Amino acid sequence: MKHILYPLIVICIISSCSQPQKKLQKKRTTKSAITVMRSNDCFGCHSIEDYTGVPSYRMIAERYENDYQTISDLTEKVLQGGGGKWGNAQMIKHPLLKPKDARNIVKWVLSLDADSVTSALKPQNTTVYEDTLHPYIIDIFENDQKIFSGSMDEINLAGNEHIKPNHRIIIRGTISVTQRGKHFFYLRKSGTGKMNKGGSMVISDRPDDNEIMLELDPGKYPFEIEYTAKSDSDTLSLFWLPEGKDYYEVMR
Numbered sequence: 001m002k003h004i005l006y007p008l009i010v011i012c013i014i015s016s017c018s019q020p021q022k023k024l025q026k027k028r029t030t031k032s033a034i035t036v037m038r039s040n041d042c043f044g045c046h047s048i049e050d051y052t053g054v055p056s057y058r059m060i061a062e063r064y065e066n067d068y069q070t071i072s073d074l075t076e077k078v079l080q081g082g083g084g085k086w087g088n089a090q091m092i093k094h095p096l097l098k099p100k101d102a103r104n105i106v107k108w109v110l111s112l113d114a115d116s117v118t119s120a121l122k123p124q125n126t127t128v129y130e131d132t133l134h135p136y137i138i139d140i141f142e143n144d145q146k147i148f149s150g151s152m153d154e155i156n157l158a159g160n161e162h163i164k165p166n167h168r169i170i171i172r173g174t175i176s177v178t179q180r181g182k183h184f185f186y187l188r189k190s191g192t193g194k195m196n197k198g199g200s201m202v203i204s205d206r207p208d209d210n211e212i213m214l215e216l217d218p219g220k221y222p223f224e225i226e227y228t229a230k231s232d233s234d235t236l237s238l239f240w241l242p243e244g245k246d247y248y249e250v251m252r
């Protein structure tokens, strides 16, 4: 029995020694496009949804076909830099970016107007409960008078019965971050809305300000959204793209 067990133990030791290296290698090859972008300067100039003087990645996706030629041309542009397509500003060149990574990034950018991505961003009519057992607390005011208090499972309101012109809506909740890194928040609003995190404003009520990238450590972060609707059919949704994810999803 002994001489059968011994080689088995040796094999186990060898395989467990080589495993961490194997894992590392795997991680390197499966780094997603947006992970590479997060550690590069791409989000220093561009945002995913907001025009910031340079096109947002969604604007780029909407302008171009997602075909082989476009992927090659845009990959070249990201690597070499340049301007002339969106105005006078120039994109700097990215000589340190691997062509393979640049290509994957361009594919991710062009995927942003794919049905699967845009339909996930479609506002929905979330149920608002009268009780407060659900994670997001919603208070509604009319002329500074609180007229409703309730809760909901996700922040995704469209044409909800509580959305009425000049109703001021305050939503409070907590962001639970499990992975350190760059997390994106997208407050999709057709009325006037802003977002505070821990008491400081991260998204203002300007109509062109909908998105923020925050570098966060694991933990819980209280936030508050203040929103005033303009019409019955107004929408208000909060999406986030946490570290480790590729696309926006509704905050749940």
Ligand code: HEC
Pocket: 037, 040, 041, 042, 043, 044, 045, 046, 054, 055, 060, 074, 077, 078, 082, 083, 084, 085, 086, 087, 088, 089, 090, 091, 092, 094, 097, 105, 106, 109
């Ligand atoms: C210094 C600011 C800046 C940085 C950093 C930057 N860009 Fe750009 N980017 C621009 C500008 C300005 C344009 C518009 C260029 C034009 O008008 O042709 C642009 C355009 C683009 C386009 C569209 C090109 C076209 O021809 O339509 C893509 C794709 C793009 N950027 C991706 C990236 C990626 C990926 C990164 C990170 C590796 C990045 N950008 C970093 C400023 C920047």
